[in-house]
Amino acid sequence: MQNSPDTPDERLQRRRTRRWKRRARVIGPFLGIPLLLLTLTLSVDLIEYQKQPEPDRLSDRPIRMTQPGSTNPIWPSRLSASEFNPEVPNSPEEAAKAEIQSKDLDVTLPLPPPSRPPTPPYALYHADS
Numbered sequence: 001m002q003n004s005p006d007t008p009d010e011r012l013q014r015r016r017t018r019r020w021k022r023r024a025r026v027i028g029p030f031l032g033i034p035l036l037l038l039t040l041t042l043s044v045d046l047i048e049y050q051k052q053p054e055p056d057r058l059s060d061r062p063i064r065m066t067q068p069g070s071t072n073p074i075w076p077s078r079l080s081a082s083e084f085n086p087e088v089p090n091s092p093e094e095a096a097k098a099e100i101q102s103k104d105l106d107v108t109l110p111l112p113p114p115s116r117p118p119t120p121p122y123a124l125y126h127a128d129s
Helices: 008-046 092-104
Strands: none
């Protein structure tokens, strides 16, 4: 240990130091848990949730059917007599000509392909199995 002999005061001082270290090792874990909990509660208080205002979403807005400031309709409500070009024939000759032309048109739908009979069950299995 030491080369010189110890005085009683030095030995008493070392003994007190050893006692305090021993007490600190015993009491330390019990003091550590409340300190840990205190630290956690303080950190939670520092990092608090603050609600932000919700952003304005397009799905929350009402749908306006007409555009503001636009008075012109998209489709004209009436056509004038000069803009209207009828396809209906006016004279009996034109009516007869239109009827002949309509008979010449082929408006029949093509026939579906002929249906096949179902495959027999024995043809579905392989000869190997």
